[in-house]
Amino acid sequence: MKPSTSSGRLIAFYGSSLVSSYWNGAATYYRGILKALAAHGYDITFYEPDAFDRQQHRDIDPPPYARSVVYPATTDTLNEVLREAARADIVVKANGVGVFDRELLEGIVEHSRPDALRLFWDVDAAATLDEMRADASHPVLKALPDLDMVLTYGGGPPVVNAYEGFGAATCVPVYNALDPETHHPVAPDPRFTCDLAFLGNRLPDREARVEEFFLKPAAALPEQSFLLGGNGWHDKAMPGNVRNLGHVGTNEHNAFNCTPRAVLNVARDSMAHIGFSPATRVFEAAGAAACLITDAWEGIEQFLVPDEEVLVARDGQDVAEHLSALTTDKAQAIGQAALARILAEHTYALRGEQVHALFQDHFAKAREAA
Structure with a gap:
């Protein structure tokens, strides 16, 4: 139209x-x-x-x-x-x-x-x-x-x-x-190869949730690899299987989302508490057909269907369990379903x-x- x-x-x-x-x-x-x-x-x-x-x-x-x-x-x-x-x-x-x-x-x-x-x-x-x-x-x-x-x-x-x-x-x-002209599937980039990636700046009302949903699963799964992008994490203590990239420009977001087996979303405290507040990375990751794991917050069903278009985690243990059970085929199916939903309803x-x-x-x- x-x-x-x-x-x-x-x-x-x-x-x-x-x-x-x-x-x-x-x-x-x-x-x-x-x-x-x-x-x-x-x-x-x-x-x-x-x-x-x-x-x-x-x-x-x-x-x-x-x-x-x-x-x-x-x-x-x-x-x-x-x-x-x-x-x-x-x-x-x-x-x-x-x-x-x-x-x-x-x-x-x-x-x-x-x-x-x-x-x-x-x-x-x-x-x-x-x-x-x-x-x-x-x-x-x-x-x-x-x-x-x-x-x-x-x-x-x-x-x-x-x-x-x-x-x-x-x-x-x-x-x-999602703007599908800027965020979309691309070829994988070996720099971003890992089992779970998270992209977000270090902020006071996010840090504890990143510890729970990202660093805790990393410590529990030493055989898996984790990738952290964003400003401010350079002096944060992390498990040895976490690579810290620092700032990731928007021109690299597609490869960052497409390459890992799964991508994590972690809401800030205030947004998780009030619900109905999907971050930009939810749509950008889905737009790249990534398999998204998100922390639980009210209203997620308005945007993506749990277990079909997104994996929802109540805590770090849920994240670790999702990763342990996640096959490549399942990850790809979830990513493709998420892409279709976002293109249809959330551009x-x-x-x-x-x-x-x-x-x-x-x-x-x-x-x-x-």
Whole structure:
């Protein structure tokens, strides 16, 4: 189906980084969503600060579907890019930029036009909501009355109910998905040969779960090989059968997912607790026809069928048992079934249709009200 047009509406998107996935797990989500929206005719500018060495670790050039504006992380340049919000029909502040998060959120409220659609796009909703419960002066709480919409990349009914309980006009989950043009099956790469691979940055609310679901099975299965990718693990004590790769660029994700016998997903604490929050690696691994083992969280059935399209583990012992019983034929069958399901129901093209419809509905209601 040919995408409907958006009459060239301008989007100003303030986020962490579009061109670098370095310490920036949301990169492929932004890329997939914005590429899909551009197909509907939106004119998109993505504003990102030069911070955390992300620009020194770019893994894509500025893409054709969005104008990339990288600004020095100073107050003067922050104010300059915020003033550009006045040009846009849709102004987006994503969470987790890492610098000036409060100022950016306050700035889009201050500088956007009264007729613009103003929204907060939360790529870590469970953690944000925990912060809001603990801090009555949280900037998101303060901004909610002036925002038209909250979009999240997961969380299901618990997140929707919580955000609307805090006063959000509307909250809609827009889940992670697959861009089959960027994540797809490729030939195996000997560098990534192993029995189980995990890719994720070392974060405080993930580390204990990685110990349980990845390092514990590795210690229990010394005859099998394990591969760890991501930033921050260099000084972590590990069993001898675990190889630590460090940062793995998005250009290598397909081979990283295709080569191992199985690939592991481990949710962060907050996302595992609230459920309905599949990480990008779930869709990227399935898109590469990998056999995925995921930690258990509520709502997995909405995305993949346990035992047919994904293996679900309640703890490290379950992971070890899955690996011990997993034959090559079974792994391939699970991977192919997952790929078929994701292509049918969970692509960024479909997410783009969803977001485009939300935007169109908002502007239609605004015209009626006027």
